[in-house]
Amino acid sequence: MDVTLGYLRESLSNHLENEVCLRICKKMLANRYANEEEFVKDLDDDEMAYLNQVLEKEIKYAQDEQDQKRAKELNEVYELLL
Template identity: 65%
Template sequence: MDHTLDYLREPLSNYMENEMCEQIVKKIEINSYTGEGEFVKDLDEEEMAYLNGVLEQELNYAKSVQHDNRVKELTEVYELLL
């Protein structure tokens, strides 16, 4: 699995009570995506909208704690959603 998707799956685990989040995490775990581009292409519009909101929050948090590598990896997915 792509390292970027590992970085994505980690913060998503904080939102697993949400059905949409659970659906997205299952996609990551079940499919063998070669990269974040392939993953984003597999998302429907509702999943993309949900993930966009989560990533905004997680990027703000990662920036506030100065976790530069996480910011870089999550930004790669976030930019593909736009």
């Protein structure tokens, strides 16, 4: 799995109570995406909107924890959503 998608999957594991999040995680497990671009192209509008919200919070958390590597990797997906 792509490193960036690995960070994303780990971040999403904190939000599995949400139906859209579960759908995204199942999609990640069912498909072997080569990179984050391929993954984002496979998302529907609801999934993109959900990820947009979650990633804003997760990136801020990573920055607050001074985990620049995690923040950078998550930001790569976030930028593709915009």
